[in-house]
Amino acid sequence: MRRLVVLALALVPLALGACTAAPSETDPSVSPSGDISDIVIGGSDTLAPSLEFTPGLDYAEEQSTVVWDGDGEYLQDGEPLLLDIYGASLDDGTTLINTYDGLPRSFLLAPEVVGEELYDRLLDVRVGARLLVVAPPGFESEAEAPIAMVIDVLPDHAVGTEVEASPDLPEVTRHKTTGEPSVTIPKQSPPTDLQVATLIQGSGPQVKEGSFLTVNYTAWYWSDGKGADGKWRKGDVLDSSWPVEAAPFELQIGSGQVIRGLDEGLLDQTAGSQVELVVPASYGYADKGTLVFVVDILDVFNPEGDA
Incomplete structure (x- = not known):
């Protein structure tokens, strides 16, 4: 049987600055058994939760519980899964992973990815849920606790308040289940300046200079054209992070990682928002003409800790 530890082992080596938990000095054969109900989730001085527990107990089996359910869509098999995770050793409290003070992790909801028990739990909850899981020690890894x-x-797509769209910009529609956007490009010539419109207003942290973002996006060509990489037709997709095999895109605003149109157009937006940007060549790619971006801002992390 696949176990919760599958997820634990996938996460721990990826944690920034993670350290391996020290082996317990207590003999597991005589240690009292630990139960997930004895672990208390609390707050901390950062965005991450904290865990209160009795160290040195024997957790021989995987355990999981739903702390609370969400109010979003039910999770579906095989669909993208975006998770914030805080993990710690139950021997000494060493933090092994903490995405709350950073950006979340993307997975597919599949038993071979998250383990069978957690997979079954996740199929019963909705977006916004919080779970507590325990993975037992060992299992072909360096983790000894x-x-x-x-x-x-x-959410893996924008969630917020709908905003009336501008009639002068391409019309955006969204898949009723996944939220993936599509656009209808108008017949008129594209604008010569950067155009930015908020289509869904999220309520999360605001994007600032230096913010780290997790986004889903699609970019379309406004007009027919030809570049070094071939020809394209109006409305063709240049690039997208929405396919299941792709992961949400991570970027830092103001770092030069993305084109000027995104750097400037996403400033002051908020997590949970969907933003439409019409990006002329002077703000994007000189050889691709005007582009239309629709960006779902899934998460914003401001290193200084401001919301």
């Missing part, structure tokens, strides 16, 4: 993880399920 049981691990507790707080897992928050985040």
Whole structure:
């Protein structure tokens, strides 16, 4: 049987600055058994939760519980999964992973990815849920201690208040289940300046200079054209992070990582928002003409800690 530890082992080596938990000095054969109900989730001085527990207990089996359910869509098999995760050793409290003070992790909701028990749990909850899971020690890895993880399920598309669209910009429609956008490019010539419109107003942290973002996006050509990489037709997709095999895109505003149109157009937006940008060549790619971007801002992390 696949176990929760599958997820734990996938996460721990990826954690920034993670350290391996020290082996417990207590003999597991005589240690009292630990139960997930004895672990208490609390707050901390950062965005991450904290865990209170009795160290040195024997967690021989994987355990999981739903702390609370969300109010979003039910999770579906095989669909993208965006998670905030805080994990710690149940021997000494060493933090093994913390995405709350950073950007969340993307997975597919599949038993071979998250483990069968957590997979079954996730199929019963909705976006916005919080779970607590315990992975037992060992299992073909360097981890020598049981691990507790707080897992928050985040939306993988924009969630917020609908804003009336501008009639002068391409019309955006969204898939009723996944939220993936599509556009209808108008017949008129494209604008010569950067155009930015908020289509869904999210309520999360605001994008600032230096903010780290997790986004889903699609970019379309406004007009027919030809570049070094071939010909394209009006409305063709240049690039997208929406396919299941792709992951949400991570970027830092103002770092030069993305084109000027995105750097400037996403400033002051908020997490949860969907933003439409019409990006002329002077703000984007000189050889691709005007582009239309629709960007779902899934998460914003401001290193200074401001919301």
